[in-house]
Amino acid sequence: MLRQSDDGLVAGRIVETEAYGGAEDRASHARAGLTARTAPMFGAPGHAYVYLVYGMHECLNVVAHPPGAAGAVLLRALEPQTGLELMRRRRARPHDAAERICAGPARLCQALAVDRRFSGHDLTVVDELWLSPPPDDRKLDAEDVAVGRRIGVGYSGDEWASRPWRFWLRGNRSVSRP
DNA sequence: ATAGGGATTCTC
DNA sequence: AGAATCCCTATT
Numbered sequence: 001m002l003r004q005s006d007d008g009l010v011a012g013r014i015v016e017t018e019a020y021g022g023a024e025d026r027a028s029h030a031r032a033g034l035t036a037r038t039a040p041m042f043g044a045p046g047h048a049y050v051y052l053v054y055g056m057h058e059c060l061n062v063v064a065h066p067p068g069a070a071g072a073v074l075l076r077a078l079e080p081q082t083g084l085e086l087m088r089r090r091r092a093r094p095h096d097a098a099e100r101i102c103a104g105p106a107r108l109c110q111a112l113a114v115d116r117r118f119s120g121h122d123l124t125v126v127d128e129l130w131l132s133p134p135p136d137d138r139k140l141d142a143e144d145v146a147v148g149r150r151i152g153v154g155y156s157g158d159e160w161a162s163r164p165w166r167f168w169l170r171g172n173r174s175v176s177r178p
Numbered sequence: 179a180t181a182g183g184g185a186t187t188c189t190c
Numbered sequence: 191a192g193a194a195t196c197c198c199t200a201t202t
Contacts, residue, residue: 104186152186
């Protein structure tokens with residue numbers, strides 16, 4: 001994930017994600033159907049869906065779903081790679097260890113200066129915010145990826161809250177909750 | 179028009 | 191453990 005702004009370039013490797021589905025997924029913002037806020041979740045894959053949560057934190061998703069469906073992948077953590085100083089300056093807690101700067105969906109958005117203006121943004125185009133394989137990209141084995149229940153979605157009931165739709169790199173220090 | 183509540187983070 | 195804090199969504 002890369003972010004270019006007037007202040008400079010920052011980038012990090014995605015190390016933790018969560019999947020959110022369409023109308024059937026009681027934990028997903030798409031459960032209410034297409035609304036102004038969630039419209040990107042029903043749109044073209046590869047675009048961003050950014051929302052405000054708890055009245056103060058932004059979270060970034062990559063829209064991803066089969067044809068005719070809705071859904072997105074929440075980016076929960078990055079391992080910082082480029083622009084550490086700039087990331088730190090943007091964070092509420094500049095004191096954090098480097099590997100913790102983007103350890104959480106809202107922290108990540110702070111460090112990358114991503115807000116709702118990016119909702120609907122095409123992440124496949126190299127401009128202000130885009131996706132690209134990291135320089136040191138290597139194939140992952142299944143055993144490198146840990147799987148578990150999604151975080152913070154207890155309101156959706158056991159069936160949906162317990163779906164194993166959270167994925168993270170096993171042992172990675174930048175994961176929000178290892 | 180209004181009320182309930184949240185895909186979190188930070189501090190105590 | 192508790193607060194911060196705004197806007198979305200559903201209901202009246």
